[in-house]
């Protein structure tokens with residue numbers, strides 16, 4: 252076993268770290284306050300080559316391995332977890348095409364991302380089907396001419412207002428059906444230059460093959476305000492056979508595959524956030540003096556800093572183990588992905604909350620970054636499966 256990064260992994264880490272230092276950290280507080288969608292940063296990330304990591308080399312993608320992907324997402328999250336969530340969502344939506352699509356589907360649905368800085372959405376959650384996604388009611392129904400019509404509504408969809416393509420999980424035949432399919436809905440490409448001011452309202456999109464997609468007004472969120480989140484409704488959207496990924500009865504299996512991939516990535520988001528919270532708190536408590544000493548030298552405060560450091564390191568270990576397991580396709584990868592997700596969420600929440608506390612009253616002021624990190628941290632414990640769902644997966648496997 253070797254804990255050292257390969258030269259390539261070190262190069263990825265250094266590149267993203269430099270990107271974060273130059274492009275994100277100097278602007279993040281202003282952008283976040285204004286709830287500005289960071290299109291120009293996403294475009295630059297695409298130019299640098301840290302977006303669309305799951306796209307195969309056969310369609311001119313980077314085909315980055317899972318461990319390196321986790322390192323990149325972790326480093327990007329150190330800058331801002333809204334931006335890394337938006338970036339990661341492209342891979343969430345595209346990984347299922349990369350893994351289960353035909354060569355023609357990879358060409359048709361992945362090439363646009365290799366060629367342009369465009370965004371994708373992964374559409375699973377519905378108003379009535381969150382943790383229990385088997386309760387989804389969005390469905391495709393076959394027409395007499397052999398095509399299908401897609402109807403239904405999804406909620407909390409990352410990138411939706413800016414998306415050029417939607418990966419949609421839906422029932423087959425009827426809303427109450429048992430089988431789930433995965434379909435790809437391309438929309439007219441939306442490039443950064445097409446949007447001159449942030450999208451603040453809902454919009455309608457007309458997919459080339461027919462039907463309508465209604466995107467809701469962007470959600471006003473507690474945290475991760477640099478990611479875009481909105482509801483998406485599909486109205487009689489025409490789906491042809493070449494838009495159905497793999498076997499149209501195996502969608503549930505594809506969801507599990509994507510979530511095994513996504514959970515270490517959310518863990519990477521949590522570790523990046525936790526480390527940032529630790530670092531800004533160390534910097535603050537080294538400067539601020541009370542009782543004639545630096546706050547970081549007061550024994551009880553030092554104890555909290557040590558606990559924060561330990562939680563970051565443990566979450567990082569859990570993340571790396573999960574990433575290796577998923578990369579190897581190990582049969583027990585699912586429980587390690589869940590362990591990493593929960594451990595990282597716990598570290599993110601602990602470091603952000605305790606970090607805020609060590610800032611005293613200043614931590615409660617919005618101009619201090621720790622207050623933003625405390626708002627951002629909550630979602631790590633929620634999306635890609637709430638804490639209880641991860642525990643359910645671990646519990647089911649170990650007994």
Ligand SMILES: Cc1cc2nc3c(=O)[nH]c(=O)nc-3n(C[C@H](O)[C@H](O)[C@H](O)COP(=O)(O)OP(=O)(O)OC[C@H]3O[C@@H](n4cnc5c(N)ncnc54)[C@H](O)[C@@H]3O)c2cc1C
Nearest residue numbers: 373374375376381382407408409480633634635636637639
């Ligand atoms: C900012 C943001 C971005 C998101 N992006 C996407 C996206 O891009 N695509 C997408 O498809 N979805 C996305 N989601 C949705 C997200 O994955 C869901 O919100 C999440 O899975 C939880 O579902 P829910 O909100 O319906 O909560 P519910 O399922 O209603 O759960 C509410 C609470 O009930 C409890 N609970 C639920 N189930 C159990 C159980 N089995 N045992 C014990 N307690 C339980 C937990 O405490 C849980 O927190 C996003 C959400 C947010 C907020």
